[in-house]
Amino acid sequence: xxxxxxxxxxxxxxxxxxxxxxxxxxxxxxxxxxxxxxxxxxxxxxxxxxxxxxxxxxxxxxxxxxxxxxxxxxxxxxxxxxxxxxxxxxxxxxxxxxxxxxxxxxxxxxxxxxxxxxxxxxxxxxxxxxxxxxxxxxxxxxxxxxxxxxxxxxxxxxxxxxxxxxxxxxxxxxxxxxxxxxxxxxxxxxxxxxxxxxxxxxxxxxxxxxxxxxxxxxxxxxxxxxxxxxxxxxxxxxxxxxxxxxxxxxxxxxxxxxxxxxxxxxxxxxxxxxxxxxxxxxxxxxxxxxxxxxxxxxxxxxxxxxxxxxxxxxxxxxxxxxxxxxxxxxxxxxxxxxxxxxxxxxxxxxxxxxxxxxxxxxxxxxxxxxxxxxxxxxxxxxxxxxxxxxxxxxxxxxxxxxxxxxxxxxxxxxxxxxxxxxxxxxxxxxxxxxxxxxxxxxxxxxxxxxxxxxxxxxxxxxxxxxxxxxxxxxxxxxxxxxxxxxxxxxxxxxxxxxxxxxxxxxxxxxxxxxxxxxxxxxxxxxxxxxxxxxxxxxxxxxxxxxxxxxxxxxxxxxxxxxxxxxxxx
Amino acid sequence: xxxxxxxxxxxxxxxxxxxxxxxxxxxxxxxxxxxxxxxxxxxxxxxxxxxxxxxxxxxxxxxxxxxxxxxxxxxxxxxxxxxxxxxxxxxxxxxxxxxxxxxxxxxxxxxxxxxxxxxxxxxxxxxxxxxxxxxxxxxxxxxxxxxxxxxxxxxxxxxxxxxxxxxxxxxxxxxxxxxxxxxxxxxxxxxxxxxxxxxxxxxxxxxxxxxxxxxxxxxxxxxxxxxxxxxxxxxxxxxxxxxxxxxxxxxxxxxxxxxxxxxxxxxxxxxxxxxxxxxxxxxx
Numbered sequence: 001x002x003x004x005x006x007x008x009x010x011x012x013x014x015x016x017x018x019x020x021x022x023x024x025x026x027x028x029x030x031x032x033x034x035x036x037x038x039x040x041x042x043x044x045x046x047x048x049x050x051x052x053x054x055x056x057x058x059x060x061x062x063x064x065x066x067x068x069x070x071x072x073x074x075x076x077x078x079x080x081x082x083x084x085x086x087x088x089x090x091x092x093x094x095x096x097x098x099x100x101x102x103x104x105x106x107x108x109x110x111x112x113x114x115x116x117x118x119x120x121x122x123x124x125x126x127x128x129x130x131x132x133x134x135x136x137x138x139x140x141x142x143x144x145x146x147x148x149x150x151x152x153x154x155x156x157x158x159x160x161x162x163x164x165x166x167x168x169x170x171x172x173x174x175x176x177x178x179x180x181x182x183x184x185x186x187x188x189x190x191x192x193x194x195x196x197x198x199x200x201x202x203x204x205x206x207x208x209x210x211x212x213x214x215x216x217x218x219x220x221x222x223x224x225x226x227x228x229x230x231x232x233x234x235x236x237x238x239x240x241x242x243x244x245x246x247x248x249x250x251x252x253x254x255x256x257x258x259x260x261x262x263x264x265x266x267x268x269x270x271x272x273x274x275x276x277x278x279x280x281x282x283x284x285x286x287x288x289x290x291x292x293x294x295x296x297x298x299x300x301x302x303x304x305x306x307x308x309x310x311x312x313x314x315x316x317x318x319x320x321x322x323x324x325x326x327x328x329x330x331x332x333x334x335x336x337x338x339x340x341x342x343x344x345x346x347x348x349x350x351x352x353x354x355x356x357x358x359x360x361x362x363x364x365x366x367x368x369x370x371x372x373x374x375x376x377x378x379x380x381x382x383x384x385x386x387x388x389x390x391x392x393x394x395x396x397x398x399x400x401x402x403x404x405x406x407x408x409x410x411x412x413x414x415x416x417x418x419x420x421x422x423x424x425x426x427x428x429x430x431x432x433x434x435x436x437x438x439x440x441x442x443x444x445x446x447x448x449x450x451x452x453x454x455x456x457x458x459x460x461x462x463x464x465x466x467x468x469x470x471x472x473x474x475x476x477x478x479x480x481x482x483x484x485x486x487x488x489x490x491x492x493x494x495x496x497x498x499x500x501x502x503x504x505x506x507x508x509x510x511x512x513x514x515x516x517x518x519x520x521x522x523x524x525x526x527x528x529x530x531x532x533x534x535x536x537x538x539x540x541x542x543x544x545x546x547x548x549x550x551x552x553x554x555x556x557x558x559x560x561x562x563x564x565x566x567x568x569x
Numbered sequence: 570x571x572x573x574x575x576x577x578x579x580x581x582x583x584x585x586x587x588x589x590x591x592x593x594x595x596x597x598x599x600x601x602x603x604x605x606x607x608x609x610x611x612x613x614x615x616x617x618x619x620x621x622x623x624x625x626x627x628x629x630x631x632x633x634x635x636x637x638x639x640x641x642x643x644x645x646x647x648x649x650x651x652x653x654x655x656x657x658x659x660x661x662x663x664x665x666x667x668x669x670x671x672x673x674x675x676x677x678x679x680x681x682x683x684x685x686x687x688x689x690x691x692x693x694x695x696x697x698x699x700x701x702x703x704x705x706x707x708x709x710x711x712x713x714x715x716x717x718x719x720x721x722x723x724x725x726x727x728x729x730x731x732x733x734x735x736x737x738x739x740x741x742x743x744x745x746x747x748x749x750x751x752x753x754x755x756x757x758x759x760x761x762x763x764x765x766x767x768x769x770x771x772x773x774x775x776x777x778x779x780x781x782x783x784x785x786x787x788x789x790x791x792x793x794x795x796x797x798x799x800x801x802x803x804x805x806x807x808x809x810x811x812x813x814x815x816x817x818x819x820x821x822x823x824x825x826x827x828x829x830x831x832x833x834x835x836x837x838x839x840x841x842x843x844x845x846x847x848x849x850x851x852x853x
Contacts, residue, residue: 029780029782029783029785030787031787032786032789033775033786033788033789034659034745034775034789034790035658035743035745036786036791036794036795037746037788038810038811038814040793040795042796042797042803042807043797045806046806162835330763416800433676500616
């Protein structure tokens with residue numbers, strides 16, 4: 001036998017109290033008087049009221065009846081039921097885009113969530129927005145954990161892609177779900193329609209926020225002059241000062257313009273000098289910082305590659321299939337080529353950017369062995385282990401060998417950045433392997449990009465890049481993250497300027513918010529849909545209190561018995 | 570010793586006032602209206618129709634042509650008896666002392682004037698009877714020894730202690746018994762004397778109880794318990810009841826032509842005799 005509510009043993013205090021009563025019972029002070037004749041008459045008269053007398057007389061009966069009635073009532077196990085919260089599941093979709101920072105909307109939402117948490121009774125699913133929405137909590141009931149999670153939520157600057165987020169969230173929705181959407185300006189028409197009973201509470205930004213920022217910035221460099229275009233916008237009429245800086249941070253241009261309310265002002269101007277990278281910013285910075293800075297770069301147009309006409313047709317085909325712009329050029333015209341060249345003319349090496357395949361000034365030497373590669377970034381995607389090479393040309397002095405056949409150098413990299421493959425297509429079966437086009441692509445891709453820029457990204461953007469392993473540092477020099485070799489690069493969250501350092505060189509990279517995040521929208525709150533189910537809360541059971549009352553009545557009964565004896569009449 | 574010497578000395582100057590005819594066989598020193606054999610002339614009174622014609626003084630008529638009655642001093646003794654309530658209710662110390670003091674005082678008054686005095690109480694018969702002032706001292710000493718230890722209520726047993734043939738009968742009691750019981754008792758008293766006087770003594774506390782709170786009161790006599798939760802209001806209502814009881818008792822006495830006087834123990838014996846009794850014209 002075991003007890004369901006063993007803590008009720010506390011009630012043993014009641015008989016203990018009764019025993020205590022016995023010892024501390026009302027003791028009358030004894031006094032002797034000459035005669036109680038008159039006292040008896042007095043006492044009789046004091047208790048004369050008939051109803052009281054009747055009650056007193058039959059006190060025991062009434063008390064016992066009362067105790068029995070309470071017992072019967074208690075047997076029915078009365079319970080107060082209260083209506084609990086609506087819905088069987090709660091889902092909160094949190095917009096973590098950059099615009100949530102304006103006017104501290106994100107913090108307001110966080111407070112709102114914590115308040116809601118206090119009354120929450122259903123399991124909670126928490127989803128954050130983005131191109132790839134994330135489920136942070138699923139059917140979570142542990143309130144402490146939910147609180148921790150809510151307090152740890154952060155703005156990820158990525159555009160919310162709210163429609164995608166809704167589609168994602170839709171998969172988690174079960175009937176009788178109450179969904180809260182904490183966003184900026186969600187149009188109720190974008191909410192997914194389901195056949196299930198779902199209630200959507202859209203919590204938007206209701207207040208309009210004043211903001212000024214850069215909408216567009218671009219420039220073109222020709223010869224030694226740069227033309228730039230800058231678009232400023234502002235929600236209210238004000239004078240804005242903008243500054244153009246170069247990559248080192250030196251101010252190149254500054255001007256103050258007046259922007260009308262809810263209008264964009266387009267500015268075009270010229271700056272002397274040729275630049276690849278320019279930064280435009282507004283001073284002073286307003287509360288929504290994210291849209292106050294803009295970087296623009298101009299890639300040195302590499303144009304099409306020049307492919308030597310004497311090269312093997314297989315090479316031509318490979319280049320074409322990679323869809324890299326390439327032009328077949330006669331060897332005589334290669335001298336004049338501006339862009340990168342694919343050739344075997346060794347003479348061009350010092351003057352041009354060359355991808356040398358074979359040598360025209362040396363003879364092949366037979367070689368045997370397996371191909372081994374170093375950890376160069378060119379081999380990120382292409383693995384050369386199964387390549388068979390018959391003969392190689394002699395290597396260049398002073399060049400880095402990045403692949404070898406046996407003990408002979410196979411592929412080399414020059415200090416200028418040229419790539420040399422010391423064999424011809426015919427001496428190897430490499431062209432038949434998938435690593436060949438991949439290698440080609442990697443080389444050409446490398447040759448195409450400028451040295452300075454690593455890339456322009458949107459926050460949290462995932463991009464496939466042939467990157468070697470490297471570290472990303474913030475503008476202040478703080479370490480941000482490490483990028484493993486060859487993987488998808490996930491750009492940092494926070495917009496700003498970064499440097500990517502792979503051990504040999506550092507390149508600039510920039511994270512800019514998407515264009516949609518440069519607009520701060522507002523809209524009224526919305527409630528769409530209706531949920532009828534409510535969690536039923538079983539309130540207080542009266543049972544224990546009734547039994548407690550009963551015991552008290554019994555104690556009173558005891559007291560009465562003690563005073564007047566056991567008879568009921 | 571119940572009374573001090575100076576009180577006894579003062580008591581000499583007090584005499585009883587009683588309308589009843591003397592019963593004593595022996596001479597006393599009291600005014601008598603009865604035509605007697607004494608030669609002490611007292612005073613003249615005009616004749617009113619209905620008086621005894623034989624008492625007219627003809628000498629005075631001869632001189633004044635008006636009818637006067639001569640009154641003489643008749644020296645016949647008073648016989649005073651005191652019945653003392655010795656029931657257990659009298660046991661309260663102050664009350665018992667006062668009661669005994671009263672007995673001695675009455676005795677001293679009587680004996681100082683050469684009258685006959687006796688007292689009795691239930692179970693003892695008449696332990697003292699004397700005449701003459703020299704017996705005052707013995708009375709004082711004897712009464713001091715009396716103990717209130719009668720288990721029976723006074724009204725049911727006191728008739729056994731009643732004497733016969735007395736001038737004045739004093740009954741000293743606290744009166745705390747049912748009126749009906751008193752009524753029954755009063756049936757018996759008239760054979761003892763014509764002048765019967767009830768002296769009811771009570772304490773202040775009995776009249777206005779000072780106790781408050783939960784008390785269990787035990788009757789000393791009957792050993793019965795009464796449990797009361799006393800409040801001020803209840804005490805007041807009890808006092809009213811007490812006074813009503815007294816009222817009923819005096820009404821009963823009036824009906825039976827018994828004199829009654831209520832004395833408070835706290836007032837003391839001197840005030841009781843020299844003030845209260847004087848005011849009530851019991852003594853002068």
